[in-house]
Amino acid sequence: MNKEFKPYPFTAKQYKARVPELKQGVDAKRHAVTIVGGGPVGLAVALGLANHGVPSVLIEADDSVCYGSRAICISRRSLEIIERLGAVEGFLKTGLPWTGGRSFYRDTEVLHFTMPQDENQKLPPMVNLAQYHIEQFLLDAAEKRADLIDIRWQTRVKAIDARDDGATLQLTTADGDYALDTDWVVACDGGRSTIREALGLQLQGTSYEGRYVIVDIELDSERPTERLAYFDPSSNPGSTVLVHKQPDNVWRIDYQLRDGEDAEQAVKPENVMPRVQSLLDMMGEKGAWAPIWITIYKANALTLERYRHNRVMFAGDAAHLVPIFGVRGANSGIDDADNIAWKLAFVVKGLASPALLDSYSDERVAATHENLSYGTKSTEFMAPPSFAFDLMRRAVLSLAVRHPAVRSLINPRQTSAITYAQSPLNVADADAFVAGPVPGAVLSEYPVTIAEGGQAREAHLTDLVSPRFTALCFSDEGDVPAGLTELAETMRERGVPFRIVPLSARLHPETNGVHAWDHTGRLFERYDAKPGTVYLVRPDGHVLGRWRNARAAEIEAAITRALS
Template sequence: MNKSFKPYPFSAKKYAARIPELQQGVDETRHAVTIVGGGPVGLAVALGLANHGVRSVLIEADDSVCHGSRAICISRRSLEIIERLGALDGFLKTGLPWTGGRSFYRDTEVLHFTMPQDENQKLPPMVNLAQYHIEQYLLDAAQKRADLIDIRWQTRVKSIDSRDDGATLQLTTPDGDYALDTGWVVACDGGRSTIREALGLQLQGTSYEGRYVIVDIELDSERPTERLAYFDPSSNPGSTVLVHKQPDNVWRIDYQLRDGEDADEAVKPENVMPRVQSLLDMMGETGAWSPIWITIYKANALTLERYRHSRVMFAGDAAHLVPIFGVRGANSGIDDADNIAWKLAFVVKGLASDTLLDSYSDERVAATHENLSYGTKSTEFMAPPSFAFELMRTAVLSLAAKHPQVRSLINPRQTSAITYTNSPLNVPDRDAFASGPAPGSVLAECPVTIVEGGHGREAHLTDLAGACFTALCFTEDGNAPATFAVLANALRAGGVQLKTVPLCARLNPQTPGVHAWDHTGRIFERYDAYPGTVYLLRPDGHVLGRWRDAQPRDLEAAITRALSASI
């Protein structure tokens, strides 16, 4: 249920359906991968596969990117992934960065939180960017990879025949229907997934009674970008209101409906506009404003039990529905895409057993349960599910103004990078490490200087990882053992890329080749590393294993084990 009132400052281009050459209503090509759903998750999967040279067909029922703000908060971890997908520039140019927010109880500020941000970081902890921008920038990147990404607009799935060796999709377009044969299907077709329904699968979990009206308005304001939460405000007594500033003078307002309010009546402009005006009056915003888009939202904490079903994989809202509080929806979907893309690419290219895809399900189901645990706590605080919860919340909010020790209970627990602690791919530590990212973690960011030919340029650790396995080799002078180069060449001959990056504690301009210098003097300490230490990264940037005195056989065994069926 949504209403559009005026064009957004951003205008979506319309796209026509594309019909391939058919033979008796059948696409003659058997495609390696077909992605159903052209939202942020589907586009991210396609771009991730393209980074590994794997072609995909992307099917989208609509004729353009979406309307309405929808997902608006993109986390630092998602930005790191998006940079590897080649779409970061638009996100940083248009998005509004923010580092924290404030919560109010009635007219009193009870919380001012700040997300982790220090001199080690390359990217902001969060940027606000409406989903239509998110989709457009990913689409722009995908169109540059047209040799590997075949986007088919205005194409819907009517049915799917899933088999042990692939699947056949029956598709419908304005110009006719046809069948498409594919080796693998990645279902990214949202909360009302056609693929999930066709396979008879159901999401499990909790649906909450609390409902929120979501309103996009256009308002010119100099107010800074931050997350604002109002509990029991004078503009909407007894409810909760969230406010986010977006690019192009668009503001996103979410306000809770009171018990007994009719949803159809609640989204009528004549009922929405007085509440928005009352909120803006309370905030002290006196500028002219106009509504753009209205919809209604109900929080769900739901997931499939498994994300792999033979040759069909599920990602994003098709796999799980996470409450919006804590901004884990789109961000968890982008994480899904990052995880599945490299694994599916290795399987399609014949470099890994398809059991590698079971680890996608293992890791991302565990991540969803972690996200749901935080999302559920935030949802229950935003919209108490019972009288007892409401009493508890009122007590916390009443005490928080004068008692800082209780303010953590109000903290919205914004999303953070997931650690795959129990991943079957992890190589257990055989050496003791006092610090540094453990197997399953993402890199702890830090500035470095990349040195080549005696010249250096500023960079960060995350710049060193690529769409391949990467070995960060801690050295004294930037010279990694020659045996690692021998291993990299041997793996390359078998189709597996291993990038070795020497990290040196002291600058030696005479060191040949490319290496990274720890010019801040912080990396060795943060990673509890000494010359000889190696951190081995997966293609998605998570640590696969680490060793104090690594030998080529350690790295080879870790990679071979991950790609084989013996995990």
């Protein structure tokens, strides 16, 4: 075994700072949107804005994508978003898909869980790939949109002057300092956010004392990809170990430190490597391995009270810190990006009132509280914060060995799509529906055949989500409710992106525009739809409203209300 740290199989390119044309130390151009932080969330915001034709400047302090696995699990919902951003190919080609995992108490398996997966889905419930891959694939997509995304590497924010009409950022680079004026700022600069600190804002919530050492190792193994959790294992008695397989023969190992262990000593290679070797021996892994990266982690359940502060918006870890258990951190940040991108784009283009951005805060703060609720429960089980929690955990694990009914208490509650049930944008159901996504929920996935321009292809319902409002009109003959064609023309004249998609029980390739066919015969029933039913979908794939017998005036009112 090589005891020297090895480089990652993946090597990041290095990027240089770019200083723009200056006038007396100020960027000569005032920018519409400036994004601070070039991690997954910042890149996703930039790509989302670009999909709407809105340019942005992205400020990144580093000179490359990150090192270390960091975020490693990307959910189906995040993959849907990333597909719309034009970057999913690398995720699916490189990432390792998985559908479940196993938990062990000492040497006994006490849980085998699976995540929802059926023939209706086109994407896996989860894929494993390290954050450096995540950032690189998003960056590759951003570089293809260089006309709209101006990435400035090795550039740090020193200060911000936030005003009612925008903000001025004081930036520093190796080649000199300069100021940048912008209409809007999106702070995606992580858990130690410079922007958050400069505005005097503080995260609220709970920080847990339990600490985990995180180790990336290189190991060639045929073991399948799944989440592995070991409670009170022989390799780390009295604590917990998590194991995830990643691409490139990289394995991520998280193990809990016992009470009283010194964190500084715990991350030294001479103390880490014997524990890793003991774990691999316990797992039956006999191959040679080498360490790559070591760090330490402490769970936090923290959030800002609001994510909009006039012209400054917060997203990702700058807005909230979510425990890693249940993999909600990066996935919730990508959801933030998806939500803010279309709303900010509509505001920048003059299609919506700035009040629309308050709904970003309302929806995503509520989502964070939901994520924190699940994450806190998982954290209290994975790393008990007190003797009482530890006693409860030992009791549950002991009972689970012989009583399967108890095993659900061990379930890690993996992240899933959030429903904005209390969103101020939702149109309350006026008609009774017994199935289908409620207002605020994301579309439930189903296969469809999409016909456009005389060509038909097998696809999925989420393929119809795009940077616009979409009216899914259920019909027998591929027709649309009276007045909707005229409404589409009205929206076009207003500049509001809007599309009507007839969704019928049989294919009508002669229909003008885009037409979808429920070729499985399942969609109408699962959406409780009849001819005349309309589901109005937001640009981020969440249902805005639904009607049993839709009238054009109701749909127009729903869109107008959302944008006012």
